[in-house]
Amino acid sequence: MPGLLERVKVLDLTHYIAGPYCTKLLSGLGADVVKIERLGEGDGVRWLGPYASGKRTSSQGAEIPPGPPLRKGGNPAPEDGAWFLYLNTAKQSVALDLKSAEGRQVVLELAAKADILVENFAPGGMDSLGLSYAELKKANPALVLTSISNFGQTGPYRDWKASELNLYALGGLMNITGEPEQEPLKEGMPLAQLGAGQNAFAATMAALMFAEETGEGQQIDMSIAEYATNILENALMQFSYSGQEYSRVGNRGYGRAAWGIYPCQDGHVGIIAGPDHRWPEVARIMGREELSDPRFTSRAGRLEHADEVDAYMLPYLIDNNKVDIFKAGQESGLGFSFVSTMQDILEMEQLLYRDYFVELDHPVAGKLTYPGAPITPEDGVDSWVFRRAPLLGEHTSLALTSWLGYSETQVSDLVQQGVLAQHEGV
DSSP: OOOTTTTOEEEEEOOTTHHHHHHHHHHHTTOEEEEEEOTTTOSGGGGOSOBTTSSOBOTTSOBOOSSSOOOTTSOOOOSOBHHHHHHTTTOEEEEEOTTSHHHHHHHHHHHHHOSEEEEOOOTTHHHHTTOOHHHHHHHOTTOEEEEEESSOSSSTTTTOOOOHHHHHHHTTTGGGSSOTTSOOOOOSSOHHHHHHHHHHHHHHHHHHHHHHHHSOOEEEEEEHHHHHHHTOTTHHHHHHHHOOOOOOOTTBGGGOTTEEEEEETTEEEEEEOOSGGGHHHHHHHHTOGGGGOGGGSSHHHHHHTHHHHHHHHHHHHHHSOHHHHHHHHHHTTOOOEEOOOHHHHHHOHHHHHTTOOEEEEETTTEEEEEOOOSOOOSSOOOOOOOOOOOOTTTTHHHHHHHHHOOOHHHHHHHHHTTSEEOOTTO
């Protein structure tokens, strides 16, 4: 079914994580997203496992040995890498030689028809390809160009390299993550890149609205490191106001006692023992009269005696499972939670009740369970499009004929010249 962005055309020149996540949100909402991929190799994220088969395989099913992507003459890019399957749902794949004059011409023609172009080359990369914003604007004055990069399109760091580890650290998030007396830590997920992709999506939608009203496009400059700095909670403000550095608090959230992550019988739970007038409920649930001691009834008192409070709580926590603790707290008006494993998530009654999960069948990866839509309208509007990720070059012919009116002969000629490639099964 069509989504909320039906008829919006998006040209996707992104790779790896931040850019593809931005365009995933656009394609999920129903935009017609054409993804340009390198001949033979595709998006670099195709080469990042795990793989549905458990092995690195080509699109023909041949096992590919471990190592970097195979170049010309090697096996084609694998089709069943988990990251690619997740980040590129509901997109079309066009395999194209972007460095050739003919390939650049095809991209310029596609850009002339697009409403949005998203790219995450290094700054200056689009210019070197002859696809600068000035050139794109000549072809399409209303085009929204969203450029995502490590540090932005300007400044002394603009050309520097970075991975998620670098971006999380330089953006400041690492400084506030971890235990107080130990080294800083990184999140388990690529938060900086996914968050930047999400911000890029929001900015792109705002620019699209402006372009639709005025006919005037614009270029959006999205820095991944700056996104990380934008979500520093109150750490940066605290330092700006008082000069006091925000210290890492680990699992004892915000330096509070009885407020954080604790071990239990089958994993870990989140205990939030607040506000103060609800503290007696904690003592009642845990069956520990000692927790009713007047010394613990205020936040300041619990913090002063934090180790003693934890010692009284732990026997109850270790003797009970995480779901029972979670429900006991919630039923008493307390914000208890638990740390979900992936199995917990797949079996969570709340998500199952809301039909959250979606199963997509991929010709190489097979049937897999995917996270559902991030929005669920209650008025019956079909808001999200679910389709599997494309095979490399699967839509080369379809995209050029539907967007540009190319004939099959024109497509075939460009394939023969090595400018385009189609998936062999198409």
